[in-house]
Amino acid sequence: MMFESLQARLGEIFRRLTGRGHLSPEDVDAALREVRLALLEADVHFTVARDFVARVREAAVGQEIWKSLTPAQQVIKIVYDELVRLLGGAHRDLRTAPQPPTVLLLVGLHGTGKTTTAAKLGYLLRRRGRHPLLVATDLRRPAAVEQLEAVGRQAGVPTFTQAGATDPVAVALAAVDHARRSGHDVLIVDSAGRLHIDDPLMAELARMREALRPTEVLLTLDAMAGQDAVRMAQGFAALGLDGLILTKLDGDARGGAALSVVAVTGVPILFVGVGERVEALEPFHPDRMAARILGMGDVLTLIEKAQATMDAEAAAALERRLRRGEFTLADFLEQLRQVRRMGPLDQLLELLPGLGRMRGALQVDEQQLVHVEAMINSMTPEERQNPAIIDGSRRRRIARGSGMSVQDVNRLLKQFEEARRLVRQVQGLGRRGKRVRGTAGEAGPFPGGGLPWL
Structure with a gap:
């Protein structure tokens, strides 16, 4: 973690x-x-x-x-x-060109996740309402173009390629012309990589920078590489880097690269990769990351994840049903799916203040959520709406349909009934005009409020 x-x-x-x-x-x-x-x-x-x-x-x-x-x-x-x-002080977002397209040149060595990061960045920009285009200019590595096309399809972002091309600069310039004609406002150029920094690589990248005049030159670094990542950033400094993207940060238990690279290079971290999924790229906020390191959680990022995955109309409809005291297994299933869309549970728990020190005691099993969803999917619409009708024979049918045991079905129904009773109690307090107050102390100067060691 x-x-x-x-x-x-x-x-x-x-x-x-x-x-x-x-x-x-x-x-x-x-x-x-x-x-x-x-x-x-x-x-x-x-x-x-x-x-x-x-x-x-x-x-x-x-x-x-x-x-x-x-x-x-x-x-x-x-x-x-x-x-x-x-960690860099203040958060800095991507700059945009005065006249589109904005050109983002991604550079880095093999194995740092540059190609997959290009697709993740395209996905993030598409979610922001932009119209990105991936550009395949890594013409040396076998199947590099095909890989970019594949991850681009996963992200829902088109890829510009030129069959039989041998000059990456010519491909990039052709992509700029294509973007202007087709209405793409952001170009994400996946440049060539190497196993190590060498003169031919740097010459090619310098030639591409001179020809493209990119808005941002972004270096992808493997966070798990530690000091090697810092040395790599120093090696690419001659290009005139504008920002860094740290990949695989979710697997970096130490954090040496993240804590060193800004101070050593003076280049800000703009994004961090926190998983393999296409949406697992987060803007980097130094204050939030410092709070995570000190075990104070990151509530703001948790809220942003929830907002990004939540359907506003569905949430409003659920709120109206909850106000009427209605909470069904169908609602329970939809809430479960929304939580799963936010990302792995262990990463979500890390964002809650004070839970960092409880990592050893918290056993998170994503498979349990899959089992719950399978059992609810094995119910009829009537059973989801009114669980009280689920008798012994229905429970056996649900267990067979989901591949679970009757005891598992019983446990799910008991947990759901407890959740529904809690919802009703909270609604009852609201109707009586009472306020539900937490027991935590007054928030201090830290994100998340308070200190997790006190």
Whole structure:
């Protein structure tokens, strides 16, 4: 999982820190030495780790946090602020050309996910209302053009190709002309890659940049490569990079590349890949990522995922039914499908504040959701509308139809009845004008509210 080992180490350090009522300068120094070691173990560049700890120490001394009534929270706040700064500070979106098409030139080595990222980026832009076009200019790697066409079809984005072409620059220029004629406002150029950086590759990319004058030159980096990714970014710096896309971040337990590459290169991270699915490309927000690293969750990203997958009319209709106290198995199934469309459950749980430290105790089995959907699909429309009519013979039929046991069907119906009873209770509180208040403390200066170690 993303930043799992680093999050665990930092959480342990800060839990010990918050367990003390009073902090001395020596306590803070000891904690910062552990933070520096945790960063180095996470494969963060040694100069980045050194400078990061030095800035935190300087801020702690300047604020004289040991005189505060909550010195541990002050230390954590300083660490959070410095993490945001380390990751790039503010979020930056893609720039657009004054006159279409906007040209995005993707560069990178083989194995970094450049071609699949091109399709994911096209999908994201299509969801934003743009009309992207993929351009296949990797003419050396076997089946590279066919791969781009295949992932483009999955993303619902067309691909521009020229059969028998040998000059990638000529293909890219032809794609620009085609885009102007056909109304495509964004070109995503999948350039050639290599197993390693060499002079012919850089010469070809420089020639393409000179000819295309792209709006953005984006480098794809494998987040799991750690310091190798940082060195790769330095190698491509001569092209004049405008942004970075970190792929495979969902499988990076350490986070060394993400925490080092901006500080070393000065180039911002624009997107991160968090899975294999075509929609698994997220805009990069330094403040949200810092909150995830410190176990504070990322509620804003969770809300955005829900909004992106939710049908507004269906949600309004469900709300009206809930207000009338109606909640059926058909509604339950639709809600289940919406959750699955938002992404893998383990990734969704990571976005909830405080759940990062419970990873070991949380056993997420996506297959259980498939089983629930199979059982509900095996019911008749009447049974979904009124589960009370599901007697013993109907339960046996549903079990046979879904490949599950009668006990599984019984468990589903019991869980659904508990969910429906909860819905009715909440509606009853609303009708009586009562407010349902949480038990969490007042939100602090962090996303998600509060500190997960307190």
